[in-house]
Amino acid sequence: METERARKYPFIPGTPALCIVGAVGNYVITDDGRRILDGAGGAVVNNIGYGRAEIADIAARAVSGSGYTLPTFATEARVRLIERLTDRWLPAGLTRCLFVSGGSESVDTAIRIARQHHEAKGNPNKWKVLGRSISYHGSTLASLSVGNHDRRRAGLGQWITDLPKIDVYDADLAAKVVEAEDPASIAAIIAEPVIGASGAAIVPPDDYWPALRRLCTDNDILLIADEVMTGFGRTGKKMGVDHWSVTPDLLVGAKGLAGGYAAIGGVFATDEVVEPLAEGSIMYFTFSGNDLACSIADRVLQIIEDEGLVGRSAALGDRLRALLEDRLGEHPNVADIRGLGLLQGVELVRDRATGESFDGQLAMPVVQQALKRDCWIYPAGSAGVPDGLLFGPAFTISEHELEVLVDVAAESIxxxxxxINS
Ligand SMILES: Cc1ncc(COP(=O)(O)O)c(C=O)c1O
Known part of the structure; x- marks a missing residue:
């Protein structure tokens, strides 16, 4: 594509980073014929690889013979997806499903449900939703308010509600915030099982999620697991919370649900959460759960099941971790390597010995260097972790491709x- 035409794309005038003409397997193809190895599934979305003919078939079938269907009407595609999710994917107990079009919408909807749940039970003072000190939950105003991604909250002033935040590693400290804030004012706590975009794959201690679960149960607070990034096999288990055998009251998912082939997210809840709500009290979005997206999500999940890709995410995650440790474990600019399954992160610093940071100035240049070398790695970080890299490739990536990715990451750092130093 000519540069002049491509310049029409960015909303804020500038030059688009790349001009993409297609994608196949684990590669994205540019208009000048480069094949970029995708080490992050785009934005940690793609999980079954690009260009799958099975998905094209199902999409064609979904749109021929139907068009738009109001979200409140049942269709075969919607019910089939609900059955697959509740039978095979969600932690036992999450029986109610509501579809939306992405991660931010799913978080926003979960916040509404939590608030309306308490209101309907006669507890109108329970309104606060506590997020965590390092977190990202999306870019609607409510999801920015419960999250703590300083760069993404910048410039929004009064539109962001400053809700209290709890610690990401220590559930005892979380309990202290709950006590100080008054449990009778708290509707929910929201947390990512493994902290993605804002923290570069921070994994909590094993007792953290069970302790959060107890804290919420003891105080009539709903626990919301934000599995937008970690869900659907990304961490080597079906859901991130499965690592600690915890059932949240609400679980939200998006990215991996349809592997990037359709825009779909979901809010999944227990019967107890839904039971007090009056019929029709949760407003839908116009495009919620459209048949095209539901059919594609169902097929993507079936492919993951048939090809054993959750197990592959676990096994290749271990391999990726070993390669990262080997190449970067002693690197002077690497403070930590962490993650679960095929969600691995590298925290970058100016000086490993002192922990001095690059103040958010290093991650993007590393990603640009990797792009020059035909690899895509996802930049991560916020105030708590200023510079990080996220690795989140499709579960179909090969061991050799992982080796290339890690070599390129090391050279790019x-x-x-x-x-920067020159
Ligand atoms: C944990 C988490 N929650 C929510 C979101 C927002 O999702 P979306 O960009 O689909 O609105 C993201 C996106 O990166 C995320 O990582």
């Missing part, structure tokens, strides 16, 4: 640090 060196090149970006040299560039």
């Amino acid at each position: 060196d090149a970006a640090v040299a560039q």
